[in-house]
Amino acid sequence: MPAPDRIRDIFIERASLPLEPPFHANWDPTPRTSFEATLVAVRTEQGVVGYGSGDTMVGFEDYEHLFIGEPLMAIDRHVRALETITFHAGRYWPLEAALWDAIGKSLDAPVADLFGAATHSLPLYASTGAVAQPEERAQMCQRLREEGFGAVKIRVPQHDLETGIATIAAIRSAVGDDFEIMVDLNQSWRMPGDTRRALDATQVARFLDRCREYRLFWVEEPLPLDDVNGLESLRGRGTRLAGAEMVRTWPELLRLASDRTLDVMQPDVVLAAGMLRMRALADVLHPTGRHFTPHTWSNGIGLLANAHVAAGVGAGPYLEFPYDPPTWTIERRDFMLTEPVRADAGQLTIPRRPGLGFTPDPDVFPLIGEL
Numbered sequence: 001m002p003a004p005d006r007i008r009d010i011f012i013e014r015a016s017l018p019l020e021p022p023f024h025a026n027w028d029p030t031p032r033t034s035f036e037a038t039l040v041a042v043r044t045e046q047g048v049v050g051y052g053s054g055d056t057m058v059g060f061e062d063y064e065h066l067f068i069g070e071p072l073m074a075i076d077r078h079v080r081a082l083e084t085i086t087f088h089a090g091r092y093w094p095l096e097a098a099l100w101d102a103i104g105k106s107l108d109a110p111v112a113d114l115f116g117a118a119t120h121s122l123p124l125y126a127s128t129g130a131v132a133q134p135e136e137r138a139q140m141c142q143r144l145r146e147e148g149f150g151a152v153k154i155r156v157p158q159h160d161l162e163t164g165i166a167t168i169a170a171i172r173s174a175v176g177d178d179f180e181i182m183v184d185l186n187q188s189w190r191m192p193g194d195t196r197r198a199l200d201a202t203q204v205a206r207f208l209d210r211c212r213e214y215r216l217f218w219v220e221e222p223l224p225l226d227d228v229n230g231l232e233s234l235r236g237r238g239t240r241l242a243g244a245e246m247v248r249t250w251p252e253l254l255r256l257a258s259d260r261t262l263d264v265m266q267p268d269v270v271l272a273a274g275m276l277r278m279r280a281l282a283d284v285l286h287p288t289g290r291h292f293t294p295h296t297w298s299n300g301i302g303l304l305a306n307a308h309v310a311a312g313v314g315a316g317p318y319l320e321f322p323y324d325p326p327t328w329t330i331e332r333r334d335f336m337l338t339e340p341v342r343a344d345a346g347q348l349t350i351p352r353r354p355g356l357g358f359t360p361d362p363d364v365f366p367l368i369g370e371l
């Protein structure tokens with residue numbers, strides 16, 4: 001038996017893409033004029049290099065020593081170490097993605113296979129981020145349908161539910177019944193400094209009652225997650241309740257799964273609670289007819305990390321695919337990759353390559369590109 005390969009060093013490099021025109025996300029009061037990406041690289045003593053991205057990794061240098069010299073394959077130990085750090089500092093889950101990428105390369109297997117290989121192809125929903133006028137959004141959905149997408153997610157601004165209802169009506173009228181519409185109210189967390197209060201349960205209940213005829217597939221983050229009674233009052237209004245994209249700990253996720261607060265749980269593997277625990281979360285949700293399908297709004301690397309886990313555990317029925325041209329294009333989202341992640345007739349096929357199956361662009365990350 002050969003000696004286990006160990007983590008030799010960890011590198012972090014940052015890049016920024018100017019955004020002109022800016023991207024105005026519904027969840028951010030400030031239009032974005034640049035898009036930042038952080039790449040994490042793990043190199044082993046035997047020269048295997050794995051990459052991850054997602055959260056910023058700010059402050060990780062203080063904890064890097066907890067991983068250097070440890071066996072690459074000891075993923076359970078690495079995840080528990082990351083969980084201890086989360087309490088004190090950041091959400092360093094891009095490191096877990098880099099570790100899985102290295103493990104997959106070391107075993108010559110796609111990461112999705114290591115998570116269960118439930119499927120190799122995932123139906124996508126086009127996830128929009130900006131708020132558009134009803135007719136504009138309806139035309140976009142017609143184009144999505146022609147491209148092969150079977151579902152879209154739109155954002156409804158909390159201060160303008162009327163435009164949201166008009167947009168949903170216009171989409172349904174444009175695309176017919178054979179197309180799913182999800183709605184995100186973005187009410188469960190805020191950007192730093194955004195102190196606006198959330199809508200209350202009565203306002204959201206009236207909104208859902210008026211949307212009922214348009215048959216929403218889910219309403220996402222309809223209320224803050226702590227408003228358990230409010231969420232309960234939204235049941236029976238003709239749609240599923242989705243959320244938990246930024247829930248940061250496994251015990252919190254398990255509680256939400258156990259008390260059946262949500263029909264659809266969406267923790268992002270590179271921003272919230274990591275990859276490994278999602279196997280267990282899916283195992284808790286699926287037997288009771290509920291869904292695990294991760295949030296993937298970071299960049300192409302984060303999308304692939306989530307997609308591998310999703311394909312491995314059989315997540316669905318749709319995976320989030322951030323795509324909202326002209327201000328959120330695939331080229332912007334994946335500017336750090338040599339090959340952007342593209343949809344094929346509304347599906348994402350998991351790359352049949354070892355690890356997560358991507359190459360970071362060495363022009364974007366020149367230091368790590370030299371490894």
Ligand SMILES: [Mg+2]
Pocket residue numbers: 184186220221245295
């Ligand atoms: Mg969301």
